[in-house]
Amino acid sequence: MPTPAPKSKSKSTGSSNVSKSTHVSKPKTRVPLAVHEQKKRLFKTLVAQIDGGHNLNAIKTCDKILRLAPSDPDALQTKLFLLLSTDQPAAAITLIESLNEEGANAFERAYALYCLNKRDEARDALPQTSAEVDERGARHLEAQLDYREGAYQAAFDIYNDLLDSAPTAEEQADILTNIQAASSHLDFINTTFLHSLDALPTHLQTQLEDAPPPALPSSAPAVQVAAEPVKAALPKEKKVRLPKGVVLGVTPPPDPERWLKKSERSNLGQKR
Known part of the structure; x- marks a missing residue:
């Protein structure tokens, strides 16, 4: 009986020979927001920055809005403020x-x-603000200009008008402070200064009354006055300190050959 042929052992192709397919994720395409949506988000950020007092960052946000809409009135007015x-x-x-x-x-x-x-240019721009909405702010600025220029009575009157027209306004504390400052100057000019003048001696009052008004400052450059040449100081004569017991003009001078040996002196062999 013939023996059956041996079965051929088939090699297993294991999982190592199976090609694995790698999954490549495609980048997600981000759809840009519409301009009005971007503006909406930026305005929301702008409000939060202003409420938090981050004004410098708020200016940058205004610039972002203006890059999207250069003529947006709200962004322009907010940036100006x-x-x-x-x-x-x-x-x-x-x-x-x-x-x-x-x-x-x-x-x-x-x-x-x-x-x-x-200040001069600012005052020239003030009359144009009379028809503007913020007429109260223009009056306040006019009072500030009067105060800076020394017109304390005019500033005092404007501040009082502002306080009477709106006693509960937000700037009430500032107006009261300005009224006090203007009033202090007026009291000094009208009372303290005059009393100080009256307290001066009569001859000083007469000098002040007769004194000419101060000269206006000249715009010409000041001429430098040449300084007088200073005489050179003569060198002081050096004092010679004489030895003890020596009288100038009486004591004979010392022998100039006293440092030489006796054998080398010129008076060698001479009788004394």
């Missing part, structure tokens, strides 16, 4: 001039000029 609040009057004037709107933001322009110590 923030520039004035953060003591940047020059940047505020630049922003106002970039709008090219004649007569717009006149009060803000006058206030920025006042902060730059350009």
